[in-house]
Amino acid sequence: MLQRVWNAFRASRVGRSIFRVGLPASNLERAQVAISSFLLHLQPAKVHKRTLKPSTTFGLGLISLYLFLILGVTGVMLMFYYVPATDAAYQNMKDLEFVVTAGRVLRNMHRWSAHLMVVFVLLHLCRVFYTGAYKPPREFNWVVGVVLLLLTLGLSFTGYLLPWDQLAYWAITVGTNIAGYAPLVGQKLKFLLLGGHMVGESALIRFYTLHVIVLPGVVLMLVALHLWRVRKDGGLARPDEPAFVQQELAPGQLPTSKTYGLMELARGSTPAVGLAPEDVVFTWPNLIFRELLLFLAVVAVVLVLAIFWNAPLEELANRVHPPNPAKAPWYFLGLQELVAYSALWGGVVVPGLLVTALVLLPYLDRRRRGLGVWFARERKVALTLFTVCLIAAVVFTTIGSLFRGPNWSFQVPWKPIPAEEQAFH
Amino acid sequence: MNDSDPTQVKRRDFMQLAFGWCSALFALGASAVAGARYIVPNVLYEPDQRFKGQKPEDYPEGTTFLSDIRVFLIRKGNSFRAVSAICTHLGCTVNRGADGHGFHCPCHGSQFSDNGEVTSGPAPRPLSWLLVSLSRDGRLIIDASQPVEAKKYLVI
Ligand code: HEM
Ligand code: FES
DSSP states (O other), rough: HHHHHHHHHHSSSSHHHHOOOOSOOSSHHHHHHHHTTTGGGOOEEEEEHHHHHHHHTTTHHHHHHHHHHHHHHHHHHHHHHHHHTTTTTHHHHHHHHHTTHHHHHHHHHHHHHHHHHHHHHHHHHHHHHHTTTTTTHHHHHHHHHHHHHHHHHHHEEEEEEEOOBBBHHHHHEEEEHHHSSSTHHHHHHHHHHOOOOOOHHHHHHHHHHHIIIHHHHHHHHHHHHHHHHHEEEEOOOOOHHHHHHHHOOTTTTOSSOOOOOOOGOOOSSOSSOOGGGGEEIIIIIIIHHHHHHHHHHHHHHHHHHHSSOOOOOSOOOOOOOSSSSSSGGGGGHHHHHHTTTTIIIIIHHHHHHHHHHHHHHHHHHHOTTTTTOTTGGGGGHHHHHHHHHHHHHHHHHHHHHBOOOOGGBBOOOOOOOOOHHSSOO | OOOOTSSSOOOHHIIIIIIHHHHHHHHHHHHHHHHHTTOOOSSOOOOOOOSEEOOGGGOOOOEETTTTTTTEEEEEETTTEEEOOOOOOTTOOOOOOOOSEEEEETTTTOOOTTEEEEEEESSSOOOOOEEEETTTTEEEEEEEEEOHHHHHOOOO
């Protein structure tokens, strides 16, 4: 029955005008559907078999993208109830939690996806590093990625203030004061960010505007660029295949192994150039269905998290008494841990060096050896340096998150904090 | 004008350069400057940093916390001083030491002496001392936006 209705619709003028190809039945149509559909044409008609292997990317970039989409949808839903004003915001959050149907689940989904997105973008970065996928010709896409990472952190940070509870208020107070330590521009930057000297009404509306339109808009455009570059840089990074790359042609002789269409011409090692036909498969259905499956899995996990675990909402922001200890969002706790030793080092020097190193990395480490291979032996130095930094970051973040109690004193997480130490003085 | 002389600039090219590019760049630059200036607020609707308190004799000996402006008002006999409670590290509110001496910050454990000097922890600067004055009707005015040098008391 459904099949008949669909077929009738497809055959009608309207149906044909919308779906030019329809569900493909032949190889020709499989190629056509990937090329002619707006969403699907992000991908080439055919992809290398390696793309399908989970261990190539573990889908980490894709999961980041899906989380971003979930954040977009749930975020817009939250906007229907949320008013960015200091005397309304907290009440709106309570309403979402206790009054609005499904409000709590939407808020939880938004919060958990936000945390997960930071996690998965970082994991994606590690994957790209450990497979050497930033090497030429993908240097620029790595830099786009670094910008996306910073924007992801920015999105999460600006969103953190919006519930206007104690957690929000003091995390942003501490976080923006860290920015104030930047030499020369620090205080100006902080003033601009807050629209004043303290976290107040103007800070809230600024963070809100950045959070709901400016940053997501930029991320959306950069993600489009990022994905387009993945394709134009020749699909996912893979080791050079010497047998085909080195095929020498006499002048005037055409390559005999394969023919390819215009749309598959891209610079460098394109998905099709120099490949035996048996190495590539049709995007539809091989890749598309795996991607859809992954999407379902991500939505399912986020839903389960959102149904069973509530996003925290502390007391209403109190601009006099910080909670003890007052902590920044977890992904900044490594920095806050450093800041507890020295604000200049933790707040400015270390993050500055880290970002600079990340941006310059693909331009410094340009040899193609180890491209597309996990933990390639030829890359010992780079692997060691990166791993040391990574471990340091994880250790500092863990100490900052779990081992710091009241007055930032060292504290083991499994020992309860005495009540009198938690109380305000 | 000789068309084939390469050192000569053609009128049309000159016009394009002078008016086309220059005005385009000017428009772009001016909008960028205006846009950047636009986001710097000219008026702030923040709570007043000046706080009008009670008459001096109404304050007890020792420390009073003025939560409106996050300041400790400290009375010793007939001398008054005000010490900011905003930690110079990252802006948390410091607490008075349990024994009524010194200050300590709950956020990253900075400790300050009675005069606001840093005795331990990551705070880079001492707590500021603030201007205390008398209003015409004889009440104390504490101005949290006016730091003064340390050890400046108001003596009644
Ligand atoms: C908003 C955040 C991001 C999103 C949504 C995103 C999305 C993606 C997607 C979907 C892919 C295709 C392969 C895959 O699924 O792993 C990809 C590849 C890639 N990403 Fe990202 N990414 C993000 C951030 C980053 C970051 C932080 C970096 C590194 C600094 C980065 C560098 C790269 C590079 C170099 C590739 C090509 C990898 C290859 O050819 O094997 N991306 N990205
Ligand atoms: S804010 Fe007081 S020690 Fe960090």
